[in-house]
Amino acid sequence: MSVDVPAKNGLDDGEHLRVLGYDNSFNRSMSLWANFALGFTYLSPLVGVYSLFAVAMTVGGPPSIFWLFIVGGGQLLVALVFGEVVSQYPIAGGIYPWTRRLWGKRYAWMAAWVYVWAMLVTITAVAEFGSGFLASLFDAPLTKDVTLWLSILFLVVAFAFNFSGTKMLARVARIGLAAELVGVIAVGLYLLIFQRQQQFSIFFDSMGVEGDGSYGAAFLGAALAGLFLFYGFEACGDVAEEVKDPARRIPKAMIMTILVGGVSALFAFAGYVMAAPDLQAIVDGTDADPIPAILESTLGTVGAKIFLVIAVTAFLSCVLSLQAAASRLLFSFARDGMLPGHRWLAHVSPRTAVPVNALIVASTIPLLLCVLIYVGSDALLTQITAFAVIGIYVAFQAVVLAALRQRIKGWKPAGPFSLGVAGYVVNVLALLYGIFAIVLLATPGTSGVFLDDWIVLIGLGIVMISGLLYLLIARPDQKSNAPEGDAIAVAEQLRAHAG
Incomplete structure (x- = not known):
């Protein structure tokens, strides 16, 4: 049963909505802790560090760990901007309703179109990466057939949990949070304290990754180590209408996600570097999947198996959180009449209070993408994942830019979470950071293979052009009467109600 909680601005949740x-x-059955768990398991430092540790070390060497500080700080600025926006607009769907109310329908369509495809691809990638852990747990050969069926298993099990309702989602997210904390912080600390093979000065040693060139270029090339990791906190806002007192709790959950996620990733990354028995082999690229060997040598066979159980739990929880966030975005899109089949997609089950049809879509498209990866080349997973990262950052900056535009027009956020006079400065810095991150992600590679070097921009271009064509041909913005661009007016309304 939904309970309306009085907010700090004098409105209860229902009145605010x-x-x-x-x-x-x-x-509204989701607490602050459960909301934080959802964002944290989406961000998933275990998944992020495991997926890119070898790449970061090969490209940037041990100093690539400093990207965790750089990106963590930048994304904290973004989270603070998001916090002010969601505090005024605690609406399901996150990126879409925020950009709509800050700018307009067409702008929101493009931002959300890019974001939803980035999320669907991310769901696919996490399920595929998780299949490797599950196969290792049961000593199964990691063939293409095994990868496909285990990826599908992740998607189906996560769907079943999501289908059961918000309480089950929150419960599994909390379990995933516990698994993540054990898997990254506890293991990382154990490696740092008891299994250290290197000196701490190793983090200032490039170990020759720059070759005959500048280390600055090598360090910039390792940026993906942080950029891939620090998103997911926005999922806290995707389920805003399922959280008690969301205007205050969601900004806190977002900030907690960044801070705890950053510390967790730092312990994990540092632990793997310090405990590596042959660090030079990892840096040279001769050991392409070093973490299993590090865990085997430090935790033993039984300890490594226990870690695999923790990792599988974390991957499942990550898929679960991603599905939930994507389904709420699709629901929010459909509720405003902005998608084909919007009445079907906007249906909420009266029994479980879950947007079941949107959830089906958020689970089915990743399943189809898994099949596409199965019949495609071995590099296809890496290529589509590269698009997902830049797509997320473009969508994030769409919110940051729209918020800054409203501030210039005179908007003063009216939610209970406010940065006050510092909000303008934080907004500008968040935008500058975001542009910097997008440039890094969009810079073509230097392998000489056209598709590999330009795949990020090609993927982004395909999604943006297809979205623009639909917008111009189908004109979904003309079929929707939901409010748009009303940040200043709503702020005045909220202040009037509070008064």
């Missing part, structure tokens, strides 16, 4: 033009459709 009605000021924004909507009625309660969900059960």
